[in-house]
Each structure stands twice: as structure tokens, then as C-alpha cells.
Amino acid sequence: MAGTLNLPIPAVSSVRSFSSSNGAPTSSVKFLPHQCRASMQSFATETRSAAVASRRPASLYEVLQVSQNASPREIKSAYRSLAKIYHPDSAPHRSESEDDQDFIEIHNAYATLSDPSARAIYDLSLMAVRGRRPQMSLSAIQNSTSGFYTTRRWETDQCW
Template sequence: MATTSSFYEVLGLPMNTTSHEIKAAYRKLARTCHPDAVSMNQKEMSASEFIKIHAAYSTLSDPDKRERYDRDLYRNRRPFGSSSARSATMAAASGYTSRNWETDQCW
């Protein structure tokens, strides 16, 4: 499995996927990548892949963790020069650092 930049890519899913689809993708990948399900010469590589898959599933299957992850993922993918990024930089400089989805909708 190649290095990926998001948990959605680890599971091979789009960001707007349902919890049922997340569980189905996890179970499918777990059957093929679990260290107990592969041959002896693939166990080490399989174990590291399974750890990534499990981390992705544990985050995306919990609604609160998924919300935080999505928010952080969105923040990290915005271009630095965007007006929202400049607003966030100016707000942080003024001492206001508590931002969330609801307050961002006003900007």
C-alpha cells in the first residue's frame, strides 16, 4: 500500500461516505491485510498496513473523532494565501483562537 495523505485514502473511500461503507471497507481490507491471514514472508509489511487501516477505521467510525479529523483535514488542505487563512492568521494574532464550524460560516 502506498503512502497516503488521509484516512479516507487508506480505506479507499470518498470523504462523503457513510458509516456503513466505512465498516464494510474496513472489514474487506482487514480480511486481506491482517497479519494472521497472510503468509509468513508478508507478515511484517502486512502488520504495518493493518495498523494504518485500523487507525483509519477507529477514527472514521467514531462520529466525534471523524468530525475533528475532517475539520483538521480541511484546514490543512486550504491554500495559505486564501482569505480564510488570512482571517485565521489575523484572528490568532489578535488573541482570538477559538474557531469552529459555526463561527467560520459567518466569515
């Protein structure tokens, strides 16, 4: 897993922005040439991917726009309503100016949070991260998981 983190292919953002600005993902033709260029550029430009990373939501709950104690049902319906907005097939119905949230990201968040055991582990990792901040109190759970997920980057989230 460690290896996969090295090249996160920041095409994430570039693919999205191109497909949405074209507004016609159904005809796959149009954005291909742009996309290759864009993904390679962003690959090469560290600054750009850093900028992308800084815009990222802090947690998977934020990605799905639900609270941390949301019920499985709420998570499911949040996923569906976001899918209706952000799935590339729905893109023509959407205005371009909206934030470029990626459907793959939404789906990955949903995949984790809809699986009870994966969600539990993820919750623990969230606590572990917060636990290391001085203002947060250390919980018993954090101790038991220390060394398991010591850092949390968006890439680690993608690996679920």
C-alpha cells in the first residue's frame, strides 16, 4: 500500500474540470486530448497538486456532506443525491461554476462509510489524527490504535 501513494495521478481534478466545462461527457471524444495534456502537466507540477490537496475536504463525512453520526440510511441517500449532481452522466444538467467535486472521491467515501467495519476503522483513524493535536484529549481508543494509522492524507483515504 505504501507504494501506491507515490503517484496519486492528480488527474483527479483535471479530468473533472474538463469534462464539466465541456458539458458533454457523453461524447467522449472532446476532452481526450485536453485530458492527456492536463494530467501530465499536473503530474509534473508539484505546486498544482499541492493546491488541489489543500482544497480537499477534511474527512469522508465532509465529502458526503453528512455529520459524523449519520445513520447508514442517511449516508446512502446523501450518496445518491450527490451522485445525481456529480456523476459525469448528470453533468449536462449542472452549471459549470460549481465546485469541482469528483464522483470517484464521493464513491470512495461512500464505499468506506457504507461498510460498517471499514467505517469503524476509519472513525478510529480520524480520532487518532485528532488525538495528536494538543487541544484534543487522548482517548483510550487512540492509544490502542497508535501506530496503525499515524497520518492521514487524502491518499490514504483513497486506498480503502
